[in-house]
Amino acid sequence: MVKICCIGAGYVGGPTMAVIALKCPDIEVVVVDISKPRIEAWNSDTLPIYEPGLDDVVKQCRGRNLFFSTDVEKHVAEADIIFVSVNTPTKTRGLGAGKAADLTYWESAARMIADVSKSDKIVVEKSTVPVKTAEAIEKILTHNSKGINYQILSNPEFLAEGTAIEDLFKPDRVLIGGRETPEGRKAVQALKDVYAHWVPEDRILTTNLWSAELSKLAANAFLAQRISSVNAISALCEATGANVSEVAYAVGKDTRIGPKFLNASVGFGDQDQRLPEEPVREPRGVVHVQHCCRQEDRCPRLRLQEGHR
Numbered sequence: 001m002v003k004i005c006c007i008g009a010g011y012v013g014g015p016t017m018a019v020i021a022l023k024c025p026d027i028e029v030v031v032v033d034i035s036k037p038r039i040e041a042w043n044s045d046t047l048p049i050y051e052p053g054l055d056d057v058v059k060q061c062r063g064r065n066l067f068f069s070t071d072v073e074k075h076v077a078e079a080d081i082i083f084v085s086v087n088t089p090t091k092t093r094g095l096g097a098g099k100a101a102d103l104t105y106w107e108s109a110a111r112m113i114a115d116v117s118k119s120d121k122i123v124v125e126k127s128t129v130p131v132k133t134a135e136a137i138e139k140i141l142t143h144n145s146k147g148i149n150y151q152i153l154s155n156p157e158f159l160a161e162g163t164a165i166e167d168l169f170k171p172d173r174v175l176i177g178g179r180e181t182p183e184g185r186k187a188v189q190a191l192k193d194v195y196a197h198w199v200p201e202d203r204i205l206t207t208n209l210w211s212a213e214l215s216k217l218a219a220n221a222f223l224a225q226r227i228s229s230v231n232a233i234s235a236l237c238e239a240t241g242a243n244v245s246e247v248a249y250a251v252g253k254d255t256r257i258g259p260k261f262l263n264a265s266v267g268f269g270d271q272d273q274r275l276p277e278e279p280v281r282e283p284r285g286v287v288h289v290q291h292c293c294r295q296e297d298r299c300p301r302l303r304l305q306e307g308h309r
């Protein structure tokens, strides 16, 4: 039986693993976290997060092939595939403060994986991270690898809070990036086989590592641009007497543009709508996009309108 361990029982780790467990009864899934209250909540009738449909999914597979535990090291050591879904908040101090992602939790998870592993592992980046993070993680894992083979994959999560279960059941796409070596391809295939239990093959995209890491940041940047654009239009609406809902509806009817993510609002969406901003690890194009829609610029003279909160 393939064993999956997910480090981080948060908004992404919990629902994602619950859906994998539901759709793959032949796989054992253990979600681990250093937070005891969080794990207790996952094991109770009051889950730590609310998502429509989540209760049902957890009830169906918890205790069968889905488990929640604080015994992080044991389950990491036993796993074939380790998802790392820890928080990567925006740095509050040091280089890149207020902008770059803080990878402290990720790095400490990687060090722990290196310490406790005794067999080959596929390590999957689920957290949203700057491009080339996989390279840094690879260095930590292989520094003292004791002959263990680690394959790092990037498998960013695109779910949105509020529709997480629906998004996981029917994803627009699942993206898996890996090394372009025979071992890398084998690892990509192993993860593809997991998703293939319920995701149609043409929706599982495989790329190299950096394309997968960058695609998540690029998607965030595109989504942020749409909100920034409609917020800018809302200022024009105020000045001209136009109604931003009517304008957004009319614009979104164009099939080249589409209707989603065109509501004027106070922010980009959920906490994951952070933009790529770590200059050292970032290609220029993305930095430029990011500067066009900084958080500070996101709602010029925004006035919330009925139905657009």
Ligand SMILES: NC(=O)c1ccc[n+]([C@@H]2O[C@H](COP(=O)([O-])OP(=O)(O)OC[C@H]3O[C@@H](n4cnc5c(N)ncnc54)[C@H](O)[C@@H]3O)[C@@H](O)[C@H]2O)c1
Pocket (backbone or CB within 6 Å): 007, 008, 009, 010, 011, 012, 013, 032, 033, 034, 035, 038, 072, 085, 086, 087, 088, 105, 106, 108, 109, 126, 127, 128, 129, 157, 158, 159, 160, 161, 270, 271, 272
């Ligand atoms: N929330 C979203 O909608 C969303 C969507 C897509 C991607 N993401 C990304 O996914 C990642 C996780 O986000 P989240 O919302 O699930 O975060 P979260 O804060 O809800 O959960 C992260 C969990 O990781 C645990 N953790 C941290 N370090 C650990 C360690 N060393 N060992 C064990 N557990 C540890 C924390 O205790 C916490 O429970 C972030 O990078 C985020 O940007 C989030």
